[in-house]
Every structure is written in structure tokens, then in C-alpha cells.
Amino acid sequence: MHNRAVAVIGSGLMGGGIAHVMALGGIETLLYDLDRARVDAAIELIGKNLGRQVKKGAIAADQRNDALGKIRAVDSLGDLSAARLVIEAVPENAKIKEAVYASLLPHLAGDAIIASNTSSISITTLSGAVQAPERFVGIHFFNPVPMMPLVELIAGDRTDQATLAFCENLLTSIGKTVVRSRDMPGFIVNRLLIPLLNEAAILLEQQVTDIASIDTAMRLGANHPMGPLELSDFIGLDTVLSAAEVLHAGLGGDKYRPSPLLKRMVEAGWLGRKSGTGFYVYGPDERAHNPLLAEMVQVA
Numbered sequence: 001m002h003n004r005a006v007a008v009i010g011s012g013l014m015g016g017g018i019a020h021v022m023a024l025g026g027i028e029t030l031l032y033d034l035d036r037a038r039v040d041a042a043i044e045l046i047g048k049n050l051g052r053q054v055k056k057g058a059i060a061a062d063q064r065n066d067a068l069g070k071i072r073a074v075d076s077l078g079d080l081s082a083a084r085l086v087i088e089a090v091p092e093n094a095k096i097k098e099a100v101y102a103s104l105l106p107h108l109a110g111d112a113i114i115a116s117n118t119s120s121i122s123i124t125t126l127s128g129a130v131q132a133p134e135r136f137v138g139i140h141f142f143n144p145v146p147m148m149p150l151v152e153l154i155a156g157d158r159t160d161q162a163t164l165a166f167c168e169n170l171l172t173s174i175g176k177t178v179v180r181s182r183d184m185p186g187f188i189v190n191r192l193l194i195p196l197l198n199e200a201a202i203l204l205e206q207q208v209t210d211i212a213s214i215d216t217a218m219r220l221g222a223n224h225p226m227g228p229l230e231l232s233d234f235i236g237l238d239t240v241l242s243a244a245e246v247l248h249a250g251l252g253g254d255k256y257r258p259s260p261l262l263k264r265m266v267e268a269g270w271l272g273r274k275s276g277t278g279f280y281v282y283g284p285d286e287r288a289h290n291p292l293l294a295e296m297v298q299v300a
């Protein structure tokens, strides 16, 4: 069934990870990016990450070599005509995504399915930009793709059952666990997770307690592997904020209103681990509470 190629458009953080899991699952994978250097960098990184999996004993050395042999860099959308499924992972901007579909459509096979890895744009809206909306679907992977077992499969209003079944089979065949969702803001995971992370910032804002207590409470009281503030720092506060804004814009109501403290932190450039400062400050070996946060809490 999966003897035809999967194409991945966009070789950034997510596209590289998606190509990794497709190839490791034995699927011929075509990788394209506007910037060819990013395809080469992605393939190099996939090689390193597969090597790490070999070292950990998660896969055999042969599997690493086989997977690398399944990935082919392509320089033009015209090279994607063999693909049965095209997964788009370009930046989170509807205009960019729709322009990609427009350039792609003349080159695709008649039965090709187009999937978007969007986290927040409506699948039904995006499907308006393609000729066959019944073969347009959301396939939402989680970062880092090779480590995270879950994929959300999102049906737009016009996606047909054959498309959903094809994608679910393919994703299951490469070892992912699929959950299906209707096309609503945040799908399942972000709809549940983001309000928790946002509320943790609001607890801090209202000076109900301190950073360590919030994280300890959820680790030891709810058995979460990470507390909500450390998890926010890990995900990136800008990403958490924009997801909260999507829920608020799409679902309305005070329930989803982004925390003012979170907004101020992002404005200050405190983005969590990736900027070195968030709810915690990160040194080379250890982390401490952000000492400047108390002042911001007073203002927020």
C-alpha cells in the first residue's frame, strides 16, 4: 500500500523530523525546501539523530543506513509527481501555505493527498486553496517528531473517509499512534494543554504561590513529568502565547484569555530555554528561578 513516495515540503524543525520517521518506517521520502541548503542540513541532522538512536540501541545500524537511503533531496516541486502523499511543513502562515499548494498542484498525481502540519490554521480554510478538498487533511506531528509517538489527524469539513483511512494506516505503519480530531482551534492536545500552561502563569501573576511550588504541585500532585512552568520554558513562551491567542481568537471567552504576564515575558525576549531566560534562567549545568520575574509579576 505504501510503495509510493511521501513528499515533505519544508525541511525545518518539523519537516526534517517528519522525513526522519517516514524513511525509518521504510517509505521512500522526497524532501523539498525553498532553500536547498536547508534540505542538505536536514538530511545531515537526520543522519546524526539516527546515529544517536543506534547508540541507544533503539534501532540497528542497518536500519539507519536503510533509512538514509530512502531519503531523496529534490530541487523542484516538479519532482514530486511520484508522491501519493505530500506533507506540507512550511511556516505557520496561511498565505505561504496556500502559495505552496498553488505551485504544487500542477505537478501532482491525480490521486495525491495533501496534508498540512499546521498547529493552528483551519484545515477547512486551507482546503479551499486546493482542487480536491476531499483529499486535503491535517496531520499534526509533535516536536521532536522521532521521539513523540502521537499524531493528530484532522478532518476538514470536506475531507473524505478514504483520505483519513489512508493517512491513519500509513501513520500507524510507521509506529505512530493516531488520534482523530474535528477541525477546531487547538485540536485535542493544545486545547487541553495550553489553558493549563496559561493558568500556571496566571497563578504566578496573582501571587498565589511561587514558581517552584506550581511545578512541584503538578509533578507530585498530578503525576505530570514536568511542571507547567518548566514545560512552558521547554516549549518556548512565544509558542505557548501564540497558541493561547489562537484558542482565544477561535473559541472566545475569558477562559482562553492569554496571561498578561506571559505577554510581558515574551515582549521582554524571555522565551524560555531557547533564549536562556523564562520562568527559570538556564546556566550551562543548572537552572535557577528568574530573579527579575518578581518585579514583572507586580506590574502584570
Ligand code: NAD
Binding pocket: 009, 010, 011, 012, 013, 014, 015, 032, 033, 034, 035, 038, 088, 089, 090, 091, 092, 093, 096, 100, 117, 118, 119, 120, 140, 141, 142, 143
Ligand atoms: P521551520 O521554520 O523550522 O521550517 C519551515 C521551513 O519551510 C524552512 O526550512 C523554510 O526554508 C521552508 N519554507 C519557507 N517557505 C517555503 C516555501 N514556499 N516552499 C518550501 N519551503 C519553504 O518551521 P517548523 O517549526 O518546522 O514549522 C513548520 C510547520 O509545522 C508550521 O505550520 C508549524 O506551525 C507546524 N508545527 C510546528 C511545531 C513546532 O514545535 N515547531 C509543532 C507542530 C506543528
